[in-house]
Amino acid sequence: MSDISKVAVIGAGSWGTALANLLAEKGCDVKLWVREEEVCEQIRVNRVNRVFLPDITLSDRLEPVRSLAEAVRDRKVVLLVVPSHVFREVLHRLKEYLASDVILIAATKGIENETLMLMSEVAEEVLGEEWRDRFACLAGPSFAKEVARHLPTAVTIGARQLDCAQKLQPLFNTEWLRVYGTADLIGVQLGGALKNVIAIAAGAADGLHFGHNARAALITRGLAEMTRLGVRLGANPHTFAGLAGIGDLVLTCTGDLSRNRTVGLEIGRGRKIGEITAGMQMVAEGVKTARSAYTLAEKMNVEMPITAQVYEILYEDKDPHSAVRELMSRQLKVELEH
Template identity: 55%
Template structure:
């Protein structure tokens, strides 16, 4: 089976390597021609996944047509805000019997669409039916190191979800199936916003009590949005919801938590992002999520405060104070 992976960030590279080590013939597409050349010479992605030796079954290209044409499976891992741009170029070259697996997590800024909605705009009906999504608690570097990991594959077609499950599963990478596409997608996107808030809390020097409150109440906000969009609330108690949320709010490898910590320490967003070569999806997803919640008329106080910090220049410590001094109420989703 020939597989194309679109996007050579840390997660795209890790998934490409995982599949290549299973014996599949895998082509990894990167936008940066110089990175493609270096990966071909050194068998290493020195920009996004340094120190990891990549499989000999893995080839590299900066030619998008080469990466997608005649492939039985395409794994889509561009930054979520670039999904539409990249896939608009790729779609004319995709075979009609291809299985597409999106592993990008985010909500498009301009349209407030999830990745399934973006791809539905671009794909013919036959390809739409062959579309799946992979999400769950999975730091790329730990997966690349062979640490046991569990994720979720979801699709509108249960046979496609099971096929993706079989393709990706290994002795250390366990894939469950789930039929709630919108819930799995929203879990993967919204947890990044809450992880920013958890990072802000850590950066301000607050402790485990504060982090636990943010995770729990953040999950409630994620669930409210999900239910308003037709998701199964049980999804947010699983790997794509609580699992991914706990990971990104507590793990030192979380880019979103790291950005939040630096904000809490008083650094500007521009300064923080200038020093990063990888994308912290939560920054742009915060804007989308805040606007989506307004559209749905849903109360999301943590998301709102993160929006005010990132886009209105609010002081992080004042945001925490304002969260704590909100009107008292019963606990509940």
């Protein structure tokens, strides 16, 4: 692992901080790029990120920095953990500082609104085709707080070339974090992005007190939507039965630490999306992804009724009760497509 043990983590939100600390605790040389001056100082002086990951003491091997150039200097691996809507901007800023042999890993879960691109496609457009085989994605059911507390977790790393994913597995693997590998980079990214939209729907159902049956139905039919779009875009359907698919979907739809489920809960309780997001410190990726997923489904002619209703609730002020009535009164279908 020595050749990839010098790591830059770009983004000091809860997940970025948790991953940076995990790597530092393993003995890696880790620099964490922190956007907020106050957060950077907290980590440097007090070894804690009070804003995004409170109550976790951070390793002394983790070095917070404010300069992107300093963060990636002499690094072998650059882990990008920034929101999807700033992913392109951050890559543009990083471009001139990246060494030609660096491996990029995205732990960002989203689809770019304007272009409908996955993060790997954004990276290829910004950095060039030569990065195709040196780009990976980390996904799976993994709340930052639980990983930081060393609670048992399993994730997967996807890359176009399986040997790239396999090379990165030991970097993150620990006694409490088990890491799998896959060559389905598209499927891993889509699973991580689309599950956030379904989680908003599941949260709304819980906020409306629709019960466990409704939540189970949303998770199951949400998985069917994710798989349909994934297959149309070239993903392996089996990926959606794995950690980046059903694994992350179940966690995000049911876990109390899920920001996207929380957004849905508040919508179900009658609050408007602008009011909800205004009071959130951390990004709920599903809000933006709902727009891009809806547009992408229309472009690809893929039926995604739950995603469509979430989009209309968020962006067209649709009443959640009306959305449920429409979902339940749709034309009857066979469950499995052959």
